Ligand SMILES: O=C(O)CCC(=O)C(=O)O
């Protein structure tokens with residue numbers, strides 16, 4: 001049976017669309033990672049913190065960095081944002097998140113005040129590796145991206161709706177098929193999210209919003225947080241570090257009109273066996 005022209009055009013279009021999608025998927029680059037650098041300072045993570053991260057999936061560490069270090073890093077970040085705005089972009093559908101982001105590398109020509117924080121964040125993964133030999137069981141065999149996300153929420157009720165940083169159901173070959181699996185290369189190895197805020201120290205969530213809301217205990221099928229019985233709101237104060245399970249923890253950035261700046265590192269790690 002012959003095909004008419006419309007059929008052929010439709011088939012051609014379909015083939016073209018598939019080819020582009022496939023090429024797109026295959027070309028989606030994996031993230032460049034290294035073994036975590038050893039810390040040059042005393043360990044930041046206490047056993048209590050590691051235990052909480054392991055059992056609850058989330059831990060907040062206020063004052064992980066001094067206000068002098070954070071102030072210096074903030075100055076560099078603001079300068080980059082204001083003078084090189086064009087190098088920042090929105091990473092997702094604009095109704096999902098409105099922050100502007102740029103990836104910054106742990107390399108020599110990154111301004112030193114910012115690089116100091118970046119290197120320290122990457123070395124947190126080395127602390128997790130060492131903790132493996134004690135009790136830590138959330139993830140193992142950690143690797144760290146060379147590039148960290150610098151995110152600026154800049155007014156007009158900017159927010160990031162509820163999400164998981166590594167949505168397991170969106171990144172398993174058997175769940176999503178080859179195309180989507182290939183496309184998930186940038187996030188499917190994420191194990192632990194590490195964030196450091198570069199804001200002022202006296203950020204007031206009640207007045208200006210911008211809290212990180214963590215939906216602890218939310219069910220896997222819940223994408224908005226309604227099943228969480230104990231949501232927590234974290235103040236994004238300068239110097240605070242948060243660590244959480246990228247696969248499990250549903251979270252969002254609450255809307256804010258105040259400029260809000262954060263560095264995020266996604267530590268890669270194999271999940272514990274029960275996952
Ligand atoms: O800045 C924050 O508090 C969280 C940002 C976030 O969820 C993300 O970038 O994936």
Ligand SMILES: [Fe+2]
Pocket residue numbers: 163164165251
């Ligand atoms: Fe996130």
